[in-house]
Amino acid sequence: MKPTPKSRRHFLKTACALSATPAVFSLFSALVPSASGAEEQSNTLKIGLACVDITPPLSFPMAGYYSVRLSTGTSDPLLAKALCFQQNSASNASETQDGTQGKPCVLLICDTISINSGVTTEIRNRINAQTGIPRENILITATHTHTGPGRDVFDPNLTHEKNTELAKTGDYKTFRYANWWAEKGTEAILTALKNMRPATISVGSASVTGLSFNRRFFMKDSDEVRFNPGVLNPNIIRPAGPIDPQLLTVFFSDPESGKPIASLSNFALHLDTTGGTLFSADYPFYIESVLKQKFGPEFVSLFGTGTCGDINHIDVTNKTRKKAPEIGTALGEEVAKIYDSARSMDSAKLGISATQFECRRQEFTPEEVAEAEKMRESIYDSSKGNYTFLERVRAGKILQLSKMPTTFTVDIQCIRLSSETAIVALPGEVFVDLGLEIKKQSPFRNTLVIELSQMDAKYVPTEKAFREGSYETINSLFVPGTGEHFVKEALACLEKLSK
Numbered sequence: 001m002k003p004t005p006k007s008r009r010h011f012l013k014t015a016c017a018l019s020a021t022p023a024v025f026s027l028f029s030a031l032v033p034s035a036s037g038a039e040e041q042s043n044t045l046k047i048g049l050a051c052v053d054i055t056p057p058l059s060f061p062m063a064g065y066y067s068v069r070l071s072t073g074t075s076d077p078l079l080a081k082a083l084c085f086q087q088n089s090a091s092n093a094s095e096t097q098d099g100t101q102g103k104p105c106v107l108l109i110c111d112t113i114s115i116n117s118g119v120t121t122e123i124r125n126r127i128n129a130q131t132g133i134p135r136e137n138i139l140i141t142a143t144h145t146h147t148g149p150g151r152d153v154f155d156p157n158l159t160h161e162k163n164t165e166l167a168k169t170g171d172y173k174t175f176r177y178a179n180w181w182a183e184k185g186t187e188a189i190l191t192a193l194k195n196m197r198p199a200t201i202s203v204g205s206a207s208v209t210g211l212s213f214n215r216r217f218f219m220k221d222s223d224e225v226r227f228n229p230g231v232l233n234p235n236i237i238r239p240a241g242p243i244d245p246q247l248l249t250v251f252f253s254d255p256e257s258g259k260p261i262a263s264l265s266n267f268a269l270h271l272d273t274t275g276g277t278l279f280s281a282d283y284p285f286y287i288e289s290v291l292k293q294k295f296g297p298e299f300v301s302l303f304g305t306g307t308c309g310d311i312n313h314i315d316v317t318n319k320t321r322k323k324a325p326e327i328g329t330a331l332g333e334e335v336a337k338i339y340d341s342a343r344s345m346d347s348a349k350l351g352i353s354a355t356q357f358e359c360r361r362q363e364f365t366p367e368e369v370a371e372a373e374k375m376r377e378s379i380y381d382s383s384k385g386n387y388t389f390l391e392r393v394r395a396g397k398i399l400q401l402s403k404m405p406t407t408f409t410v411d412i413q414c415i416r417l418s419s420e421t422a423i424v425a426l427p428g429e430v431f432v433d434l435g436l437e438i439k440k441q442s443p444f445r446n447t448l449v450i451e452l453s454q455m456d457a458k459y460v461p462t463e464k465a466f467r468e469g470s471y472e473t474i475n476s477l478f479v480p481g482t483g484e485h486f487v488k489e490a491l492a493c494l495e496k497l498s499k
Contacts, residue, residue, distance in 0.1 A: 045348035045417075047199040047252050048084035048192035049262055049300050053077050054110060054184045055279050056149050056177055057167045062279075063113035064146030064272060066380055066392060070172070071149075075278035076285045078111035078148050080185045081302050082192035083264065085415070087350040104131075104196075105352050105415050106138045106189055107264075107423070109302050111281040112181065115142045115427075117455040118154030122182040127189055136354035139413050139425045140185070142452040143305050146272040147280040151456065154178040199252040199261065203421050203446045204342035206334050207245045211327055212269040214432070215312045216240040216470060224469035231316045240468060241310055244268040244432050246439075247331060248448055249338050250421060260295050264423075265335055266448040268306030268432055273313050273324040286328025287335060294336045301335075304450035307426070307435025309459050309472055351416040353493035358407045360479050364398050372398040394474050397458075401477065408477075411454045412486060414493040421446040422497060424490050428457030431465055431472070434483045438490050443498035449490075460486065 055078040059070050086104040106127065124135040155176045160183050166175045216225045218237040225240045249265040271282040288301035313322055322330075364372075372395040378385035379396040387395075415423040422444040426435075428451065435449040458477040466473045466480040 043087065043347060044198045044255075045201065045350060046086045046196045047262070048082070048086075048104075048194070048196040050082045050188045050191035050195060051300060052080045052082075052184045052188040052191070054080045054112070054181055056172075056175075056180065058170050058172060058175060060172045060175070060177060061150040062146075062277060063148055063150045066382075066389070066396070068380055069277055071279050072277040073279070075147070075274070075276075075280040078145070078279055078281055080108060080110045080181070080188040081300065082188040083107045083109075083262065083302055084189065084192045084196065085350050085417070086196060087348055103133050103137055104193060105350065106133065106192075107302070107415070108138070108140045108185055108189055109304060110140070110142050110181070110185065111145050111284075112142045112148045113144055113146060114151060114456040115140055115452055115454055116152065116154060116178050116181070118156075119178050119182045119185065120454050122154060122156070123185045123189070126182075126186045130190065131193060136411070136413065137352055138189070139415065139423075139453060141304060141425055141450050143281065143284055143303060144271045144429070144452055145274075145280065145282040147274045147276065147278065147282060149177045149279075152176060152178040152181075154182060198255050200255045201345040201348055201417055201421070202251045202253065202339075202342035203249070203345065204251075204338040205246050205248040205446070206338050208247045208267065208331065208334055209243075209245050210315075211313060211322065211330060212243045212245070212267075212308070212311050213313065213315055214239040214241045214243055214310055215270075215314060216310050216465070216468070216472070217316070225465070227310075227471045228312070228314065229316065231314070231319055233316065236316060241431070241433055241465075242436065243311055244306055244308075244436055244439075247334055247338070248446060249335050249342070250417065250446075250448070251339055251342055260299065260339060262300040262302065263291065263335060263339075264302045264304060264448065265331070266304045266306050266450060267331060268308040268311050268435060269327070270308050270312040271305065273322070273327055280324070283324040283328035283331065286325050287332040290329055290332025291335060301332075304423070304448055305452060307430040307432050307449055307451050309429035309431045309451070309461065310465070311432050345418040345420065347418065349416060349418050351497050352413065353416075353496045354411060354413040355489050355493055356409055356411055357485075357489060359410045359482050359485070360407055361401055361404060361477050362479055363406060364402055368398055369402050371395075372402075390471060390474055393471060397475055408455070408457075410457070410486075412489045412493060413453065414490065414497055416444075416497040420444060422448070422494055424449045424494065425453035426451050426460070426486055426490065427454045428452065428460040428477070429472070430460045430486065431462050431483060433462050433464075434460065434487050437487050438494075441487075441491050442494050444494060447494070
């Protein structure tokens with residue numbers, strides 16, 4: 001069921017159809033009708049959808065590995081998908097901690113490896129300035145595709161016009177992808193807000209095994225846990241943690257025809273199943289391809305990556321490895337089955353709860369920084385110096401973090417869709433145990449826990465994992481215990497929404 005080049009062009013055409021309308025507006029009333037008519041006074045949930053192409057317009061460094069690789073083309077488009085919610089009824093209106101009611105909630109999911117805090121701030125500020133939507137109502141997440149653009153820094157002094165001209169030169173060193181991304185992400189949200197329409201909700205889930213595997217293992221030849229020890233390694237004892245097999249999906253349908261128009265799926269599996277130098281959204285592209293075949297070419301599939309900081313697609317007991325087309329097709333077929341038995345929500349109850357708190361980053365001695373500086377040229381070029389991969393990772397982290405503030409303001413955001421269903425957005429590549437704990441203690445029957453929101457927070461391991469060691473704990477930003485604090489704050493937000 002792998003799409004042909006022709007079908008991929010068709011996908012891009014249909015996926016981005018909603019973004020064809022110009023999306024620069026100065027008045028909120030131009031985007032969302034005022035609550036004056038009978039329809040707006042009703043308890044009806046409205047959603048808005050838009051997809052905008054965020055593929056870099058030139059050959060650009062790709063993300064995900066400790067080496068420089070430039071893209072050589074595009075396999076399938078990288079998209080920013082906006083899903084906006086609004087409910088105007090006073091009794092069930094969207095609620096934020098500052099008391100605003102009836103304002104839309106926004107979920108923007110981007111086919112990038114992580115979220116740039118500069119991009120998050122820029123998009124939130126633009127949307128707030130142009131629509132009045134509170135910044136905390138805007139959730140921005142990444143899918144974590146390893147075949148997307150590399151990490152970049154937002155330049156507030158660079159105009160979109162100038163950046164577009166820089167793209168034409170083909171010089172990726174002067175072009176700022178982060179600025180391009182902020183422009184396109186804003187466009188997606190504004191277009192989605194303009195396309196608000198009534199929708200009903202249904203929710204279902206399935207347990208999917210054989211696609212995701214914990215990648216950390218206890219070993220016979222090591223006191224430390226090892227990540228990705230290789231297939232059929234005789235020293236493997238057992239995985240160091242669980243997986244989360246739940247594929248949870250929310251469907252949005254037209255209330256008159258009953259036809260599904262969009263879905264939001266949540267599954268915990270690293271998006272590193274493609275490889276190569278062609279831009280690709282990885283396996284979520286194939287999920288959407290399956291669902292478009294079932295529900296029609298205008299159907300929009302959004303994928304929120306579950307907590308998979310220690311989960312990937314490698315089965316160490318088998319030499320054969322599934323790739324993106326097979327994984328995405330399997331998940332897409334499962335989502336299609338879920339729709340047939342999904343539970344309808346009698347009434348939506350939109351609300352949002354967001355919290356901000358300070359987290360400390362790891363700190364290093366002057367001697368550690370000096371030692372890492374000696375390794376600078378080796379970090380992304382293994383031929384320079386006789387260093388192990390983990391030594392290069394640690395040096396890179398030390399050099400990066402030593403220039404950062406010692407504390408960061410972290411956002412955790414939760415959207416309530418109904419009395420039974422809520423969405424949680426967490427920063428970073430979060431370990432699966434933490435997501436499972438949120439689901440276990442959540443007051444909501446259906447809790448979608450989506451990682452990689454707001455900022456590039458690196459890995460967020462458990463305290464147990466920090467004691468066990470290996471790659472993810474080395475390549476982490478925050479001090480041990482931060483992940484458990486994320487769980488506490490997320491549960492507090494969910495409790496507020498459950499009342």
